[in-house]
Amino acid sequence: MNIELTDDIVAIDVHTHALASTHEDADSQEHAEHNSAMQKYFRRDFKTPTVHDLAEIYREENMMCVVFSLDSSWLTGEPNAVSNEEILEIATEYPRTVIPFSSVDPHSGRRGAREVHRLAEMGTQGFKFHPSSQAFYPNDRDVYPILEAIEETGTVALFHSGHTGAGAGRPGGGGIRLKFANPMYVDDAAVDFPELKIILAHPSFPWQDEALSVALHKPHVHIDLSGWSPKYFPPNLIQHARTLLKHKMLFGTDYPLLTPERWMRDFDRLEFDEDIKRLIFRENAARLLGLAPEAS
Template identity: 70%
Template sequence: MSRLGDDIVAIDFHTHVQRSARTGTTGAAEDNAEAMAAYFRTEARTPTVHDLADTYRAQNMMCVAFTIDAGWKTGEEPSVTSDEIIELAAEHSDVVIPFATVDPHGGRRAAREVRRLAEKGARGVKFHPSAQEFSPDDRAVYPVYEAIAETGIIALFHSGHTGAGAGTRGGGGIRLKYGNPMLVDDVAVDFPDIPIVLAHPSFPWQDEALSVALHKPNVHIDLSGWSPKYFPANLVQYARTLLKDKMLFGTDYPVLTAERWLRDFEGLGFDEDVRRRILRDNAARLLGLAE
């Protein structure tokens, strides 16, 4: 179990493990990393859990780490398993907070997997509706949510636009419609005790995301995947005010680094109280790490 050290200055709620530390396997992750790096004009990286631990420990930060199982759509296995992430995160419990991935099309089989991985140490489950090609409000996925509710872990949903597949023929088969955060509203209604996080500024549905987070007590927003200098004005305003306790620092590493995100975040002029909430305190409370 991860613990919040006195020296921790921030918790990055959104980082990707893209390579197995045990087999070196990247699968399609290497090609995806190169495409995403080109899209975001950054360096291509395929970090292991050990790499994440080294990177974030050096910055006195913790990070939520996961991979994505999109095998139902792509036919490919994730480059690293949830089991490996959980097991290696235990070696770096001062830094790495493991989340799991499951196939949302898996029904009760996937629900059993959620229970198993939660018992093993997963603190949440990451969903990418566009990449995994499912609608979050599809009742066929409800057995998975039931397992999440039973185990008391977090559900993290990609929302909005995605760099995955951007600019490629047919968008790489990615259907953006599944990223509408309003599709998560039913989940928040029917599973009011699941802590839910909408990942990323939700372009082009930012108002929908703000509305759901404002209306549903269990819904939060992580600010990953965009440099803060590109945040829409309404997101910044709500982060300063009505949703200041529900906004979470996140980078989408390795797409963005914490250094780049924080440098651009400083330009928004948040006061120290709100800055501390967004960078550390809100995530610590949500993850049960608060002192």
């Protein structure tokens, strides 16, 4: 897949959700309940975007966006809201805007590893995991064939970390267990797969210090800043983004839960230097995704 990073691109959003398929007229009951609960949790009404919707929004902003859905079928019994194949197919129409990621069932072992290789050959640039929604520990040896395949293909493993709005307020949290999303479990994966490119998604409340430690210690671990307005970022995250981890922080919104306009407006109030903003908005993601040369 020929993804084009052009000079006019001001930012790369590494965390956006395709929540609606172009092939379906209505969400399943499970997807509808999930989206309703998320809107209530974030206190914001939003449209469930298709890949076409995301492409239009981000093209108008002169931004690129990493787009994915999530395979949580092992826990919910429901298929992806949007298939990997649909995301990859539509992404070919927007090579200057959409960066396709895929999702595989972390419980699928060798079958999942073969799927990783197949999807990588089709052009996927990475794989999204949500340990809480998918009910697995990233250091579970049964998941390792999949992580090994991601390392072999040179694609990226993006792990949700910390608290989640998914299931919040539903009985029993919608069956979602927060314990799976402690970033220290990803630290084991970073040790056992030393060339695996990893993104820890979100400020990792209540394990922010753990996430910062893992990113400081493991050379291929990055942190995306999605899912929270920057005005709520903890001071230790802001300090590390300004200094020791300025080359490993990535712009992300969690769209449609946050818009890029809202995120950037609140981020501007933190008064980061322009050179660091360029790293966070664009350059760090470009290097990680192989869209720009590695820093010397």
